[in-house]
Amino acid sequence: MAAVKLLIADPNASFVRKLTTYLHPRSEIEVVDCCKSGDAVLHRLSGNAPDAVLTELILDGMDGLAMMSKAHGYLGHVSFIVCTDFFNPICIRRARDLGASAFLCKPVTGLAVLETVCESVRLRGDAFAPDPLPAREERAENIVRQLLSRFGVPAHMEGYGLICQAVRFALDKPILLQSMTKEFYPELARANHSTPHRVERNIRSVINRIFERGGFGDQEKKPTNREFIAMLMEDLDHALQII
Numbered sequence: 322m323a324a325v326k327l328l329i330a331d332p333n334a335s336f337v338r339k340l341t342t343y344l345h346p347r348s349e350i351e352v353v354d355c356c357k358s359g360d361a362v363l364h365r366l367s368g369n370a371p372d373a374v375l376t377e378l379i380l381d382g383m384d385g386l387a388m389m390s391k392a393h394g395y396l397g398h399v400s401f402i403v404c405t406d407f408f409n410p411i412c413i414r415r416a417r418d419l420g421a422s423a424f425l426c427k428p429v430t431g432l433a434v435l436e437t438v439c440e441s442v443r444l445r446g447d448a449f450a451p452d453p454l455p456a457r458e459e460r461a462e463n464i465v466r467q468l469l470s471r472f473g474v475p476a477h478m479e480g481y482g483l484i485c486q487a488v489r490f491a492l493d494k495p496i497l498l499q500s501m502t503k504e505f506y507p508e509l510a511r512a513n514h515s516t517p518h519r520v521e522r523n524i525r526s527v528i529n530r531i532f533e534r535g536g537f538g539d540q541e542k543k544p545t546n547r548e549f550i551a552m553l554m555e556d557l558d559h560a561l562q563i564i
Contacts, residue, residue: 359383
């Protein structure tokens with residue numbers, strides 16, 4: 322059987338070096354390329370595509386989820402395996418929706434990578450069937466509106482629609498939540514022809530209203546904007562799993 326041609330997408334030079342050193346003498350896998358950015362992966366796929374891509378979620382430039390979204394045309398021909406230490410249920414679900422066939426949580430052994438990559442190529446992406454994204458996004462927005470209604474947030478409040486959109490953004494690119502000021506607020510602001518400061522303030526005003534009305538129960542401290550969006554995402558993820 323021919324060796325599996327593997328592309329490693331990870332900006333961590335130490336991790337890549339140790340992994341390639343482990344895999345080099347193995348006959349089952351041939352590491353054909355290593356990329357640090359999502360753009361570089363897409364460029365490589367457009368040429369002589371590998372059998373599998375082992376990708377970190379946090380890449381230079383375009384992140385792993387965005388890269389997988391743009392690489393949909395290669396599903397069925399290339400297996401995508403997520404290997405990351407940035408792990409949460411939302412990321413797992415989003416990566417699954419985008420066609421990831423397997424997940425590995427760092428720190429990981431070379432043997433685990435070897436076995437997972439070979440099995441993923443054998444299954445050719447059948448491990449997870451992508452959900453229809455537009456239908457899922459519509460369900461997600463309806464659920465977020467229901468959650469905000471339970472919190473007593475009126476639909477006419479300025480921050481209401483913004484939070485619905487913020488959760489959609491975070492669902493699509495959870496990594497944005499790691500950089501609220503530099504990435505999340507500016508991206509939301511661009512989508513709404515607003516400013517990052519106004520986006521932050523409007524989300525905060527919704528949280529203040531919920532807190533003043535006792536919507537957070539016995540919680541003595543108001544959640545931050547990031548904590549509130551993450552809270553909605555957790556409720557949303559649970560609801561999407563049981564629908």
